[in-house]
Amino acid sequence: MKIGIIGSGVVAQTLGTKLIELGHDVALGTRDPAKLDEKKNMAGSLREWLGQVKNKGKVLSFKDTGAHGELLLNATHGQVSVEALQMAGAAQVGSKVLIDLANELDFSKGMPPGVLASHERCVAERIQSAFPNLRVVKSLNTVAATVMVNPKGLKDGDHTIFVAGNDGDAKAKVSNLLKSFGWVDILDLGPLSAARGPEMYVAMWVRLYGALQNGNINIKVQG
C-alpha cells in the first residue's frame, strides 16, 4: 500500500521503517525535503533514516506526501497538525483514511510535560472538523513509538490499543494495519468524539513514565 506519513520526527521515522519492512511504499512528509541533514525531534536526520531503510523510503514535501498516500498518518505535534495537513492538501485528497497519532504536549514548564487535551480540546476532532472529507481514525497515540510497531516486545503483546472514528470501514482498515504490527487487543471506543479518552489518558501515561522511569509501558483493559 502507498502510505504517506505527515511528519518526520521519531514517531514518523519509526513507523516508516516498520511499514517499509512490511512491504509498503512509504513517503515521509516534511516542510523542506531538501534539508535532509537536519537533526529531527528525538531522532536522527532524514538522510540517516534513508540509509537505515536502504533508500526504500522517500522523503517528500507535505504536499507530495499527501498525494502519495492511499493511507495517511498524522505524526506531527498536535499543536501544528491542522497547519501541516493544510500544507499536505488534506482538503483536496478526497476521502482518504487518516490515522491520527498526535498529542498536544507542553514542554515549556519542564517534565513531565503538560497534556493539553481536555473535554473541549481534542486534536482528532479538530482535524476532522477542518477536513470533513478525511476519514479520521484516532489510534496509537497512547504508546511510545517503539511499542506502536512492536507490541509483542512488551508482555508478549498482552495490552490494549484503541481506535476511535466515525467510519466503520476506516476503523476496520486501521485495525488490519495494527494487526500487521502484532496488535491483538484492539478496542473500538466508538465515534471520533471518543478520541478525547485516549488523548486525555496521555496525562496518565506521562505519570506512569515518571513513576516507572521507562517508556516501554502500556495498559491492558480488564473487563
Add this chain to the structure above:
Amino acid sequence: MKIGIIGSGVVAQTLGTKLIELGHDVALGTRDPAKLDEKKNMAGSLREWLGQVKNKGKVLSFKDTGAHGELLLNATHGQVSVEALQMAGAAQVGSKVLIDLANELDFSKGMPPGVLASHERCVAERIQSAFPNLRVVKSLNTVAATVMVNPKGLKDGDHTIFVAGNDGDAKAKVSNLLKSFGWVDILDLGPLSAARGPEMYVAMWVRLYGALQNGNINIKVQG
C-alpha cells in the same frame, strides 16, 4: 480506626459498608443528617443504608464527620468538594489524611459525561491548596465503587490502582487500607500534582464504559 466519609451517595455508602465489615468505626457525613429518608445519588436512602449495616455505622453532619474521623475520605462530587470539606471543618482538623476519590463530571450534555479534569483543573490539587494542613492522597477515583471495595471480583484482582500525594507516610497508610480491600497492584504515581493523571484518565474510563457497556472494568499497567 475511626473513619469519616464526607459524602453520602453510592461511593460513600459502598465504602462505608466495606469499612464497617472490616471492623472500622464509620461515619457518613451529609448536609442534613435529619433527612434520612431522602433518596441518594445512584443509591438508596441513608435509613436503608443504616439498615444494611445493621446500625453499625453513623450518619452525621459534615462537621461531626470531620471531627469523628482519624482518617477522612472525600466521596463528594468534585465540583462541591472544597465547599463540603469547608463545612466538615477541614481547615481545623489538623494534619489528618484525606483520601480524595472525587471526579468532576458534567452530565448536563447527556452521556457520556464530560470529564472536566485538565492539566489546569484537578480536584485533589484544589483541595490541597484550600486545606494545606490535610495530607491529601488521591486514590480510587479510577474505578467504580463496586471495584474499589472488591478488586478480586474483576480478573482475580490483576489490575492497577493508583496513589498520588506529597506525604509518603500518608500514602503508606492509604496503601495499607487498599490492601485490606484486596488490592495488590498499587502504583505510586508521585506527588499530588500527579493526581492529574488519574483524574484525566477518567475521560478514558467513560469511553471504556460506553464501549464495553459495563462498569466492572479497570486497567492493568504493563511495564
